[in-house]
Amino acid sequence: MSLVTAEIKAKSEVYHGDELCREKSKLLLKEVGLPNGLLPLKDIEEVGYEKESGFVWLKQKKSINHKFEKIGKLVSYAPEITAYVELGKIKKLTGVKTKELLVWITLNEIFVDDPPTGKITFKTPSGLFRTFPVSAFEVEEPVKEVKKDKEEQVKEVKKEEEHNKEVNQVATAVKVQEV
Known part of the structure; x- marks a missing residue:
């Protein structure tokens, strides 16, 4: 029971x-x-x-x-x-x-x-x-993906900002040529 x-x-x-x-x-x-x-x-x-x-x-x-x-x-x-x-x-x-x-x-x-x-x-x-x-x-837990350290995160953000800046410059140049 x-x-x-x-x-x-x-x-x-x-x-x-x-x-x-x-x-x-x-x-x-x-x-x-x-x-x-x-x-x-x-x-x-x-x-x-x-x-x-x-x-x-x-x-x-x-x-x-x-x-x-x-x-x-x-x-x-x-x-x-x-x-x-x-x-x-x-x-x-x-x-x-x-x-x-x-x-x-x-x-x-x-x-x-x-x-x-x-x-x-x-x-x-x-x-x-x-x-x-x-x-x-005790059983070992599977290791979860470790978060990237702050330096790597900052580098990635800066790369992304640079890429966005270049895209904006190209877009601005295209608009100027159209006028």
Whole structure:
């Protein structure tokens, strides 16, 4: 049974489509101070966020498994993931499991300890936990085109002004010859 009701949806920001949902989920993680690669989901159909309570949900077409290479951990993400988020923390998490030895263990809480230390902790409902470096869950963002520095912009503006001046001189010469 889904925890996402029509009442919750009515009070929430809801997004549809894989590309937009991936962008919004990374943005949300960043806003609450968690690493952007924590939810490497695919084929996301819906993301919702109810700001007042911090309730978040993500729906994807099917469950996926993802291996975090830097720490060698396999994590399973169900078709629906729900949680409550606050600064530096995810609570009451559903739909996420990690494999320890041969057993899948449910995770229900994730938090960043002391941000300068760069540690993130994952807890189970029974109170067991594991701590890893935050960097293991960060994904490099593609670099957007860097704006030209001011010198280049000034040169381009001057070139354009010179070109316009020449065009005006030619136009003036043509008008004089016509008279």
